Amino acid sequence: MMQALRALLHGSSFLLLGVAGLVQAAPQHAITLYDEAPKYPASYQHFDYVNPAAPKGGTLRLANYGGFDSLNPFIPKGNVESRIGMIYDSLTYHSPDEPFTEYGLLAEKIEKAPDNGYVRFYLNPKARFHDGKPVTAEDVEFTFGMLMQHGDPMYRNYYADVDKVVVEGPLKVRFDFKHKGNRELPLILGQLQVVPKHWWQGRDFSKTSLEIPLGSGPYRVASLESGRTIRYERVKDWWGKDLPVSRGQYNFDAIVVDYYRDMSVALEAFKGGQFDLNLEYSAKDWATGYQSAALTDGRMMKEAVPNHNPVGMQAFAFNIRRPVFQDRRVREAISLLFDFEWSNKQLFFGSYKRTTSYFENSEMAAHQPPSPAELKILEPLRDKLPAEVFDQVFSLPVTQGDGIIRDQKRRAYQLLQEAGYRIENDRMVGPDGKPLAFEFMLFQTNMERILLPYKRNLSELGIDMQIRRVDASQFINRLRSRDFDITSATWGQSSSPGNEQREFWHSSSADNPGSRNFIGLRDPAIDQLVEGLIRADSRQSLIDHARALDRALQWGYYVVPNYYVDTWRLAYWNKFGRPEKTPLYDYGLMTWWLKSDQAQAATPAAAVAKDGE
Incomplete structure (x- = not known):
């Protein structure tokens, strides 16, 4: 420059x-x-x-899903x-x-x-x-x-x-x-x-390729089978191995990643000893999927490691580019019919908390009335934001977990009537005479058990939600091209959010293929809140701006918030050494080392002590 x-x-x-x-x-x-x-x-x-004296050697075997090209x-x-x-x-x-x-x-x-x-x-x-x-x-x-x-x-x-x-x-x-x-x-x-x-130079940077690229990092690609497996080997003469940032890390001589069709198949492979560590996302599998003699005798370990990161937002995301989702009242009505308490009780073994903030699990979450500093940020946008932003704390309905959601259905029906909808032949029909119908796109089979009760609640109000399962490649392509009605999405957050918020919520990213503005937001008020967050000049200012942005997103009902857990749920075979301390914002896998090629039995007491349930 x-x-x-x-x-x-x-x-x-x-x-x-x-x-x-x-x-x-x-x-x-x-x-x-x-x-x-x-x-x-x-x-x-x-x-x-x-x-810093961790021994080097051995192979770490990991898993992923869907394949790669x-x-x-x-x-x-x-x-x-x-x-x-x-x-x-x-x-x-x-x-x-x-x-x-x-x-x-x-x-x-x-x-x-x-x-x-x-x-x-x-x-x-x-x-x-x-x-x-x-x-x-x-x-x-x-x-x-x-x-x-x-x-x-x-x-x-x-x-x-x-x-x-x-x-x-x-x-x-x-x-x-x-x-x-x-x-x-x-x-x-x-x-x-x-x-x-x-x-x-001489290669096309814009094209996908399985040619092994040249890097400078601690590992290099040694071999691969397209879509199935890849083997990384530690660069033993890596230039950075003695730097303070690297000492004690990257201890495995090789890391092999095998790809499985989905998480259910991978879990069975893990229990069969096909790979070494599984980061579990399913509450059901965490509660019941690992029961085995290996877990009892300590060859297999389960541990819930505290996660101090903001968890952001996991949700069913509306694509508001679709006309059916452009009315906030319709989005709110659809969100009311997701019964989290029933799902948590019947499907998740009570292990989840409900997400209500885009900065969940952090001090940036707007879980309290707006402060004077937040109102100062919001006030110039009063005529552009929902009135609730300024004087209410966003909340979601709490049910008894018994599957009966009459109050939610009554409120949803009222909202839909206000939006011009009516019931005809047991179907919810809009002002244009078209039924209220949409498609939910997913690729993980274990999501269907969560969606089917939701589909039933919607259908009881005459709303037709079709579940469309696609393979991983099609899912990625349709997500990038915005060819979906509603899908499951996550927006992770760091402890210091900033420029990436443009990619999440800003008008400038709405038409960018591959951006994370899945919703299709084009709101000048939200744009202004994003820019204010990026320009925050102190930690307190960052918190104030994040909460202000959070309120605008919450009350827009752009998603159906899901749930979160504030731990990493790790299952691993007992063959690793680990440092005494775990970093605050990671579980530190690259600081582990291999103690044995075979999992070692431990006393039952030791195994139970590691069980994070």
Whole structure:
């Protein structure tokens, strides 16, 4: 971007201010969102949630679902192999033990402008791709250009405020921003996974491919069978193995990922010893699916590890591009007929909590009346937002869990009547004379047992919901092309939300194939709330803006909120060593190591102690 000091300045009248900014900036080993001190000082040797003396060796076997047909994770095409990111290094390493701190990886030093008008990365001269060629500033520039030109639309949203990239030297690169004050953008740019310019020149970055790509990370792809299995091997002479961010991590010599049709098939494979660790998503399977002699004698372990991350929103998402869902009253009526309490009792063994916030499980969730600071943010939008945003706390109906939801049906019918609907021949018919009917798209078979009771509740009010199950590839393609009525979706949140909110809710992402604006939101008020959150200049301001945005989304009834659990439910064979401490925001799998090729029996008491039920 800027070639010299004068290029940094946008006019001679800003000369003294620009010089002052450069004087204040200094390269750091880590950067934080609000310039608070990082947890680990420049002299740190390793993170305190690792065992720096962990032994290396052995094979970790994992599972995934549906198959894969691409090793290019950067584009909005294909079904990408889930762990291909392990072959790449990023400019910085995001600490899973802090809300938002980035430590140097490819970049040994990072320099932020005091006004957040630019960020400069000083690359580590030891950094190498797997073919031995150095990682340079030109590779960084090339990567950024490819992502902006051919990458997933989320990159264009994430990096929208980048004005230009300047290669200042072989190992020095600077990103200039269009606007000052974007505190998150330097950290987001630090997460850039750098690809080798010399390898990609002559190849089409925009195409899916199963050609094994060249990276610089701790693992490389050793072999694969398309859609079925992939084997990663540890790069034993990896340039970054002795860095403080890496010490005690990446301890397995090989990681093999096998693909299964769905989670039910994978569970049986896990119990048969076909892979080593299963991250369980099904409450039923967690409660009853692992009962076995191996669990009793401690060869198999179950553990619920506390998850301190915001869980975001998991929900049935309306595609409001469809005319049938453009009336808020219709969306609210449909959402009223999902009986969470019955499902939790009958299907989930009482293990879930109801999601009511887009920032659930965090201090950013709007679970209380709006504060004066939030009202100050919301007030200019009063005529553009539902009135409830300003004086009510969003809540969802709570049933007795007995399957009787008369009150909810009565309220839903009232809302539909207000929207011009009526009952004709036992069908709910709209003002246009068309029945209220839509299709629910899914690809996981275990979702059907959740949807069938919901379908029954809807049908009792004359609403026709058809369940359409598709394979994983078709699901991804239809989701990207917005070819669905309603589907299951999740929007994960970090402890410091920011630029990614544009990809979730902003008008600019509504027509981008592959963005996470599944709903099709095009609301100027929500756009303004998103931009205000991104520009928040303190932690408290971020919380206030997140809650304000949360209220606008809640009262829009854009989704049917589902449920969440605030733990990682892990089942694994007893063959691993683990550090004494687990990071706050992860379960730390890459800090584990193999103690034995075979699962070891433990005493029944030890097995029970690990059982997280």
